[in-house]
Structures are given as structure tokens and as C-alpha cells.
Amino acid sequence: xxxxxxLPKTGLFIDGEWRPGSTNEYYKLFNPARPRxxxxxxxxxxxxxxxxxxxxxxxxxxxxxxxxxxxxxxYLKKIAQHLTADEYELQxxxxxxxxxxxxxxxxxxxxxxxxxxxxxxxxxxADRLAQDVDLRGPPFDTIITRQPRGVAALIxxxxxxxxILGAKLxxxxxxxxxxxxxxSQNSALAPTMTIGxxxxxxPPGVLNVVTGPASVIGDPLLSHPLVRKxxxxxxxxxxxxxxxxxxxxxxPVTLELGGNDxxxxxDDAVLDDAAxxxxxxxxxxxxxxxxxxxxRAYVHRSRYDEFCDGLMAVASRQVVGDPMLPETTMGPVNNxxxxxxxxxxxxxxxxxxxxxxxxGSVPDQELYDAGYFQKPTLVFDADASLDIVKExxxxxxLPVIPFDSEEEAVGLANDSMFGLCxxxxxxxxxxxxxxxxxxxxxxxxxxxxxxLAQDNRGPFGGFKHSGIGRNLGYEGIVxxxxxxxxxxxxxxxxx
Numbered sequence: 001x002x003x004x005x006x007l008p009k010t011g012l013f014i015d016g017e018w019r020p021g022s023t024n025e026y027y028k029l030f031n032p033a034r035p036r037x038x039x040x041x042x043x044x045x046x047x048x049x050x051x052x053x054x055x056x057x058x059x060x061x062x063x064x065x066x067x068x069x070x071x072x073x074x075y076l077k078k079i080a081q082h083l084t085a086d087e088y089e090l091q092x093x094x095x096x097x098x099x100x101x102x103x104x105x106x107x108x109x110x111x112x113x114x115x116x117x118x119x120x121x122x123x124x125x126a127d128r129l130a131q132d133v134d135l136r137g138p139p140f141d142t143i144i145t146r147q148p149r150g151v152a153a154l155i156x157x158x159x160x161x162x163x164i165l166g167a168k169l170x171x172x173x174x175x176x177x178x179x180x181x182x183x184s185q186n187s188a189l190a191p192t193m194t195i196g197x198x199x200x201x202x203p204p205g206v207l208n209v210v211t212g213p214a215s216v217i218g219d220p221l222l223s224h225p226l227v228r229k230x231x232x233x234x235x236x237x238x239x240x241x242x243x244x245x246x247x248x249x250x251x252p253v254t255l256e257l258g259g260n261d262x263x264x265x266x267d268d269a270v271l272d273d274a275a276x277x278x279x280x281x282x283x284x285x286x287x288x289x290x291x292x293x294x295x296r297a298y299v300h301r302s303r304y305d306e307f308c309d310g311l312m313a314v315a316s317r318q319v320v321g322d323p324m325l326p327e328t329t330m331g332p333v334n335n336x337x338x339x340x341x342x343x344x345x346x347x348x349x350x351x352x353x354x355x356x357x358x359x360g361s362v363p364d365q366e367l368y369d370a371g372y373f374q375k376p377t378l379v380f381d382a383d384a385s386l387d388i389v390k391e392x393x394x395x396x397x398l399p400v401i402p403f404d405s406e407e408e409a410v411g412l413a414n415d416s417m418f419g420l421c422x423x424x425x426x427x428x429x430x431x432x433x434x435x436x437x438x439x440x441x442x443x444x445x446x447x448x449x450x451x452l453a454q455d456n457r458g459p460f461g462g463f464k465h466s467g468i469g470r471n472l473g474y475e476g477i478v479x480x481x482x483x484x485x486x487x488x489x490x491x492x493x494x495x
Contacts, residue, residue: 008040008096010192012049012211015056016204018196022048027212029189032102032332033322033371039100042188045210047220050180053208054226057151057178060205065148065176069130072174073123079170079201080116080123083194095324097190101158102332102372103286104323111162115194118166121456122174125474129174137490146481148176149252150228153221155242157234158184158334159289159394161191163451164256167460167471168231169198173206175480177229181209182221186335214238219245227251229480233291236417236465243468254469254479256461258392259291259420262413263449264435265307266406267300269425270447276310282423282449284315284376287333288342288396292421292460294449295393298409301402308380308400315359315376321367330360332372333395339372342395345388346377354388355380384412392418406435414440419463423449440464 009026011018026041064072084090090112097108133144152172156165161183172179183191188211199207210217222230222245231254232242239257246253263282269275282294299307323331333339350356358375362368374396382389382399389399403409413422422441424432429446436444442462445453454460459470469479486493 007038008189008193009042010040010189010211011043012045012053013192013196013199013207013209014049014053015059015208016199021212022046027185029100029186031099032334033367033373035336035371040096040189042185042192042211045212045217047217049210050217050220050224053180053210054151054221054224056205056208057180058226060203061148061150061178064178064203064206067176069126069174072176073126075202076119076123076170076174079198080119082201083116083197084113093190093193096193097187098323098331100189101187102323102334104328104331105326107286111160112190112194115162115166118456119170122170122477125174125477128474129477134494136494139490140487141490141493142485142487143493145484145486146478147484148481150177151224151226152177152179152229152231152480153224153227154179154181155218155221155230155232155234156181156183156191158187159286159291160451161187162194164233165191165195167256167476168233169207171471171477172229172231172480173202175477177480178206179208180221180227181207182214182217183209183211185211185213222246222251223248225249230254231471231479232256233471239467254461254471255467256291256471257420257465257467258394258418259293259462259466260295260390260392260416260418261292261421261423261441261449262296262298262416262439263294263423263425264409264413265297265299265303266409266424266426266431266435267302268427268431269300269303270427271303271306271310273310275425275447276314278448278452279311280314280376281452283398284318284330284396285450285452287330287374288398289334289338289394290450292443292450292454294398294423296389296413297398297400298403298412299400300409301404304400304402308378311378311400312357312359315378318360318376319363320360320373320375321363330376330396333374334372336372338394339374342374342393342397345386345391345393346374346379346397349379349382349386349388352383352386354382354386384415390416410435410438414438417465420461420466421445421449423447423453442466442470
């Protein structure tokens with residue numbers, strides 16, 4: 001990609017075809033490792049484009065919703081195969097994704113190549129979804145079934161856009177809805193290309209994608225009268241705004257918002273090399289930019305020094321730099337705004353005399369200084385008043401805090417407005433489950449944390465300010481449907 005002519009330029013996908021935005025305007029995306037390096041351009045949609053996408057989805061809804069679950073499952077299986085059928089094209093998307101996002105090639109590869117698994121899983125739910133509940137009288141015979149809602153607006157963030165898309169899109173399609181997807185403007189090129197590949201398999205209008213600044217097209221999509229379901233993943237502040245806008249049309253929402261996940265390392269936790277590597281990846285994978293990442297580590301005081309030494313050893317082995325290089329294990333933070341959030345928290349911690357230590361090697365200091373890089377950083381014995389403890393850092397920094405009793409640990413973990421995920425680390429399974437049941441979180445991992453510990457067959461979502469509703473699992477499909485009861489006199493509906 002040496003010449004400007006070779007830079008990708010993505011359009012909008014509406015009603016079965018690629019098209020430019022109505023004003024033919026584009027915005028630029030830059031490489032977060034080299035912020036002055038242009039990666040490509042994405043179409044800037046307008047309100048008219050949003051309207052066209054919603055109209056197309058609405059027009060396609062009757063035929064798509066009329067298909068059986070088995071018929072929709074066939075489409076999803078074809079999509080799963082199509083996404084990786086062209087190896088050269090797939091590798092091109094993976095490399096572009098790394099350039100525009102900043103995550104290392106290995107992570108981009110995982111995200112791109114495993115997206116199809118989410119479609120296959122939903123397709124395998126066909127028989128279960130097709131089963132109604134029959135209530136035999138007296139007093140009545142009643143069938144409890146479900147219907148798709150209509151046009152679903154799916155709003156995807158920048159951190160793991162394709163994995164998160166895979167927690168919404170196949171579910172919405174399997175449920176019988178048609179969709180309009182808005183990727184984040186901070187990571188729009190490879191995700192838009194990928195959504196276009198998915199749409200190639202579907203009838204025109206079933207899947208549409210619009211790109212551009214949320215300030216221009218966000219509210220028009222959220223408030224569109226044809227949108228019957230909103231599924232949003234992002235920050236708490238924006239999630240609250242989504243809910244306010246959705247209220248105007250009483251549009252139901254699923255909100256998967258921020259997390260400040262606590263991990264409790266009990267006095268009998270197994271702390272071997274494998275456990276330390278799992279802990280490191282739980283906190284620092286994708287430079288810590290994962291909603292279900294480990295963001296607060298509470299460690300029993302009797303194991304505190306051992307824990308810190310082991311985690312420091314793993315962090316010290318990391319290589320921070322150009323994510324396109326195979327030896328790199330951590331790339332930059334995705335954008336300047338998030339970079340400032342993370343570094344600002346670390347500055348506050350240092351100013352309050354916290355023990356803040358950075359780890360890892362930097363092969364190219366000039367690149368590091370120019371890009372949005374932050375080495376993996378641990379904040380030891382962090383005070384509860386610090387932002388790095390109270391807020392979601394969403395970056396490569398982890399506070400490590402000692403505790404003295406199980407009761408204290410549970411109280412510290414739950415003392416948060418967040419409630420997305422949590423973890424319990426212990427060698428006693430009964431104890432692990434007992435503690436897990438007391439944690440205010442939508443998902444609790446045992447002896448692991450984050451994406452590498454996640455069972456995607458289970459529903460995923462948060463308590464408190466971490467969200468409303470659930471993605472993934474059977475429950476994530478049903479979120480895109482409404483229940484429908486059909487009753488008649490006893491003895492008439494069932495033989």
C-alpha cells in the first residue's frame with residue numbers, strides 16, 4: 001500500500017448494492033501506530049442514506065421473516081463459509097484491520113476467521129427456536145410463540161467490532177429481523193468490507209451498512225420510525241443517550257455498556273506460569289481495550305507478593321510496537337481520545353504517590369513516541385479513590401489491590417456502578433461457585449477471565465450501569481423477538 005491510489009475506499013451497502021453516500025463525501029482513517037499515516041477512507045452517510053437503509057430493511061422484512069428457522073439457518077451457514085472462502089481476500093482484510101485498528105496481527109486474524117462460528121452457532125439453534133410452548137386447558141388452550149420485531153439497528157464499537165457484530169447480527173437475522181448496521185467511525189474499513197461480504201449472501205435489503213460520524217447519523221438511525229429494535233455496544237454515557245432517544249418511539253433496546261471487571265484471587269488460587277499468562281491476557285489483550293477485560297485485580301494479602309512478581313515477569317516479556325510485525329505482542333491504543341483517558345489515569349495515580357510501573361520492551365522508540373502507545377502498566381496497592389480503580393480504563397493498565405478476607409473481596413468487587421463481568425480464582429470449585437453467586441455481574445469466570453475464558457453459548461450482558469438485556473446464546477436470539485400468545489377454548493387447539 002505504497003501509493004495513495006491503492007488506499008481502500010469503502011462505500012455504503014444499501015438494498016443489495018454498494019453505493020456512495022448521498023453527498024459523495026468520505027472521511028479519513030489513520031493508523032494509530034503512525035497517526036499521520038492514512039489507511040483509507042470511508043463513506044460519510046447522511047440522514048437521507050440512513051432513511052434509505054431503513055426503508056430497504058423494512059421492505060425486505062416481510063419475505064425474510066416469513067422464512068422458516070431452517071431456511072434462515074441455511075443462509076447463516078452459507079455466510080460462515082463465504083467469510084473465509086477467499087484466502088487472499090481474507091488476508092487483505094486482516095492486514096487492513098490491523099493497520100486501521102492497531103491490534104496485533106494475531107488478534108486481527110482471530111477476530112476475522114472466527115466470525116463465521118457465531119453464524120454457525122445461531123444456525124444450530126433452528127430446531128429449538130421453532131418449538132412453541134403449548135399450554136393445555138382448562139381454562140384455555142394457548143400457544144406461546146415468538147415473532148421477529150422488524151428492522152434492527154445494530155451499533156458496533158471499535159475495539160472488537162467483528163466479534164461484537166457476531167454477538168448481534170447472526171442473532172437478529174436468525175430471529176427473523178432485517179438489519180441496519182453502523183460500525184464505529186474509528187474502525188470502519190475492514191468491518192464494512194466484511195459486512196458487505198455477509199450481505200452478498202442475503203436477499204437485497206436484509207442487511208445494510210451505513211458509516212460516518214455518530215454526530216451526523218447516530219440519532220437519525222436511533223430515532224427512525226421504522227426501527228423496531230436497537231442493539232448498542234459502547235460507553236455508559238452514550239448508552240444513556242441511546243436509551244433517551246429510543247424512548248421517543250418506545251423502541252426496545254439492548255445495551256452492552258462499560259465494564260470495570262473485578263478478579264478475586266483467593267488465598268488458595270493456583271498461581272503457576274499458565275495462570276499468570278491467563279491473567280496477563282485477561283487484562284492486556286488488545287491493549288486492554290476489551291469490555292470484559294480484567295480491570296481490577298484483588299489479591300489475598302498472603303499471595304500478593306507472589307502474584308505481583310509472577311504478573312510482572314509475564315509483562316516484562318512483552319514487545320510493544322508495530323502491530324504488523326509478528327514479534328509484536330502489543331500494539332497502540334486505537335485512538336487519541338482513549339489514549340488520553342488511559343495516560344491521564346496513570347498521571348493521576350503517580351501524582352497521588354501510587355506505585356506505577358511499566359513493563360515490556362520497545363524496539364522502535366521513535367515509533368512508540370509518535371503513536372498512541374502505552375506499555376503494559378501495573379498500579380500496585382492502588383487506592384480505591386483513584387480513577388484507575390473507580391472508572392473503566394479501557395487500556396493497558398491494571399490496578400492490583402490486596403485484601404484480607406473473602407467478605408472484604410466480595411464487597412470491594414461489588415462496590416462499583418459497573419457489573420459486566422467478574423472472576424474468581426481458587427483451587428476449590430465449591431468455594432468458587434459460592435463466591436461467584438455473590439458477585440453483581442452478568443458473567444463470572446472461574447480461574448480465567450475475558451474472551452479466552454468465555455463460553456459463547458451462554459448469554460452475555462451486564463448488571464447496573466453495564467447494560468440492559470443480553471447478547472449471545474439462545475437468549476441473545478430471543479432478545480430480537482416479541483412473545484406472541486394465541487389462545488382458544490380448551491380442547492380446540494390440541495388434539
